[in-house]
Amino acid sequence: MHEFPILQVGPFNIDLSMLIAILVSGIITFVLARLAVRNLSVDNPSKLQNFLEWVIEFVHNLIASAMPLNRVKPFISLGMSLIMFIFISNLLGLPFGIVTEPHHAIPSLGITEEMLHGEEHVALAWWKSPTADISVTAGLAIIVFFIVHILGLRLNRKHYLKHYFQPYPVFFPINLIETVSKPVTLALRLFANIYAGEVLISTILMLGWIGTPFLVAWQGFSIFVGAIQAFLFTMLTMVYISQAAIHDEEHH
Amino acid sequence: MAWQWESTVIAMVAFGILYFLLNKYAFGPLFSIMEQRRQLVLEQMNTAESSRKQAEAQMAEQKAALDQARKEAYSIIEQARTTSTKTADDIVQTAKAEATRLKDDALKDIESEKNKAIAALRTEVGGISVKIASKIIEKQIDEQSQEQLVNQYLKEVGSK
Incomplete structure (x- = not known):
């Protein structure tokens, strides 16, 4: 497997490939959104504006289609940012990879003489999907976790706190586990899907030219998986938010 | 692959910045545009409704105006008919009166002419009778004188 270039700045280890990937997908997302709203009318x-409006409608439907647009605006913005950023991130690692093979030790990137002279072949992967990194998906999941619980506490405090003791106080530990498991599954699901996709791509690449049809098929499928995972992440986020923040009279 | 908390923090910060930027520069304007469109559609629907009502009112108004005009036309025709009948009667009456007057005039004329003729005739007859009388008288005078003459003559003769 490829190593990732990890820059050591003081006490921090900064994964350069992750940094590049996040920056690139963030910039692409922003540029795409700006292009879509360039000539607002x-x-x-x-066409792009229509597309973005369709995405807004889509996310709006995910969260609470019955609620007026004004009240759910921040949530929709969040959902839009999530779905666009994650989708673009998921696709980022698909088309190509940038791999360098260091011939001398680069201590700042964590390449040591021992690694170069070891049995294994050393290569640095500079390009990947940011979402193929558990640390990044964990970051997104943590953001969602905080948003959900802060919104729950601010907008719907009584019912939010009560739901930990539903249906009986005995269930508190189970509810706690559920609460914790939500962001964990969110992060792991996204990471695992995208990471597995990239692993399979690099595995198929080892086949050489025979693997081309498989590669084509798998890349097509990876686009699908990327879309599904972005949709799932966003939808689950919206479901969690509406569970925590929006109180339904029929519910509980 | 190892967990790197630095990556997590970077991802969170990056996503936060991205969310902020998107919200401010992309979605905010888009939301306002969508809101504007909603307003526009609402407004247009209201306008359509009001113009439909207006059109209906105008339609009714025009229908009323048309009915009014039709009624007026009927009344005008009726009036014209009565007027024409009256006029015709008037004309006939006038003509009759005129004819009567003319006839009376003619009769009067005839009368006066007749009287005139009678008067003239009378005068003529008078003259003629005078003439006749004078002639007769003349004649009588002549006879008398003749007789006298004759008698005178005879006497003269007798005496001889």
């Missing part, structure tokens, strides 16, 4: 929207 009320009665004659451009």
Whole structure:
């Protein structure tokens, strides 16, 4: 397997490939969104604007289609950011990879003489999906975790706190486990799907030219998986938010 | 693959910045545009509704106006008919009166002419009778004188 270039700055270990990937997908997301809203028009929207409006409707439907647009605006913004960023991140690692093979030790990147002279072949992968990194997906999941619980505490305190002791106080540990498991599964699901996709791509690449049809098929499928995972992450986030923050009278 | 908490922090910060930027520069304007469109659609629907009502009112108004005009036309025709009948009667009456007047005039004329003729005739007859009388008288005078003459003559003769 490839090593990742890890820059050591003082006490911090910064994964350069992750940094590049996050920056690139963030920039692509932002540029795409800016392109879509470049010539905003009320009665004659451009194609990209139409697409982005469709995404808004989609995310709006995910969260609470019955709620007016004004109240759920921040949530929709969050959902839009999530779905666009994750989708673009998922696709980022698919088309190509940048791999360098260091011939001398680069201590700042964690390449030592021992590694170079070891049995294993050393290569640095500079390009990957940011979501193929458990640390990044964990970051996203932690953001979602905080948002959900802060919103729950701020907007719906009584019912939010009560739901830990539903249906009986005995269930508190189980509810706690559920609460913790939500972000963990969120992070792991996304990471595992994308990481597995990239692992399989590198595995197919080892087949050489015979693997081309498999590669084509798998890359196509990976686009699908990337879309599904972005959708799932966003949808689950919205479900958690609406569970915690929006109180339904029929519910509990 | 190992967990690196630095990556997590970077990811969180990066996503936070991305969310902020997207919210401010992309989604905010888009939301306002969508809100504007909602307003526009609402407004247009209201306008359509009001113009439909207006059109209906105008339709009714025009229908009323048309009915009114039709009624007026009927009344005008009726009036014209009565007027024409009256006029015709008037004309006939006038003509009759005129004819009567003319006839009376003619009769009067005839009368006066007749009287005139009678008067003239009378005068003529008078003259003629005078003439006749004078002629007769003349004649009588002549006879008398003749007789006298004759008698005178005879006497003269007798005496001889």
